[in-house]
Amino acid sequence: MxxxxxxxxxxxxxxxxxxxxxxxxxxxxxxxxxxxxxxxxxxxxxxxxxxxxxxxxxxxxxxDSDSTARWSTVANALVARSRSNNLRRTRLKLRLTQVQAGLLTGGGHNGFSRYETGKAQPSPAVVNLFSLLDKHPQLLRELPAIDVTAGNKRARPIEATGTKTVATGKRLRGLRAAQRQKQLATAQATAKKKKADEAQAVNVLVAAKKKGSSPKAGTPTPRRPVAPGRR
Structure with missing residues (x-):
């Protein structure tokens, strides 16, 4: 119209x-x-x-007034759908989960999901931020790091690194592999130390037995002197 x-x-x-x-x-x-x-x-x-x-x-x-009202209602709904689609497209482009995007925008763990489904209207700040990141995705590195384990109760949080960057799935897999290698090395070192301690304990026991061993066979055993007047 x-x-x-x-x-x-x-x-x-x-x-x-x-x-x-x-x-x-x-x-x-x-x-x-x-x-x-x-x-x-x-x-x-x-x-x-x-x-x-x-x-x-x-x-x-x-x-007329009725048709104008209907036109405005449809137009507003399409604007909301377009905005939600753009937010989802940009989020996937940045390789962020809905939870991570929610933490980034301060909307809570399910706030961004509500934006994408149209159940909630994002603030102009959220729309402007993702419009900017859509055109300049490299600016994401300038934002505070996001915990890639957010939303996973079993996952351990990742410590913040020196560079402010968003950890992607690839980085997460690398960190998990490094963690497994570290755990394996620690287990091997513990087993090696335990084996060395056991060997040392055996050597100490053998030395103690040699030091306190009984006389050789055939050697007369000295008799304790008897007091006078006694037999």
Whole structure:
């Protein structure tokens, strides 16, 4: 639906049937049950049963109040859908989960999910931030690091690194592999130390037995002297 204001006739009193756009007299003709298409970006939706007046000179259409309200409702819904689609597209482009995006924007762990499903309306700050990151994704490195384990209760949090960067799935796999290697090395070192301690304990026991061993066979055992007057 086309809607234009006639700046030249602003404030002027129009005659009956005069077009507000071009000012032509007796030019407005009523129309009913027409179908108009509302377009917002790549989205479009048809509205049936539109009514109003159209100028037969310039072709400008002026919908009645009911049709205008319906047009506005559909247009607002398409704007919301387009905004949600853009947020989801940008989030996937940045390789963020909904939880991570929610932490980034301060909307809570399920806030971004509500934005993408249209259950909540994002603030202009969120829309502007993701519009900026869509055009300049490298700026994501300038933002505080995001815990990639967010939303996973079993996962251990990752310590912040020196560079402020968002950990991706690839980085997470690398960190987990490094953690497994570290655990394996620790287990091997513990086993090696335990084995060495056991060997040392055996050597100490053997030495103690040798030091306190009984006399050799065949060697007479000295007798304890008997006190005088006793046998």
């Amino acid at each position: 086309n809607k234009r204001d006639n700046e030249g006739n602003a404030g002027a009193v129009l005659a009956a049937g005069q077009c507000p756009a071009c000012g032509s007299l007796q030019a407005l003709v009523a129309y009913r049950d027409e179908t108009e298409t509302v377009r917002v970006g790549d989205l479009a939706q048809e509205i049936h049963g539109m009514a109003g007046e159209r100028c037969r000179v310039c072709g400008e259409a002026f919908a």
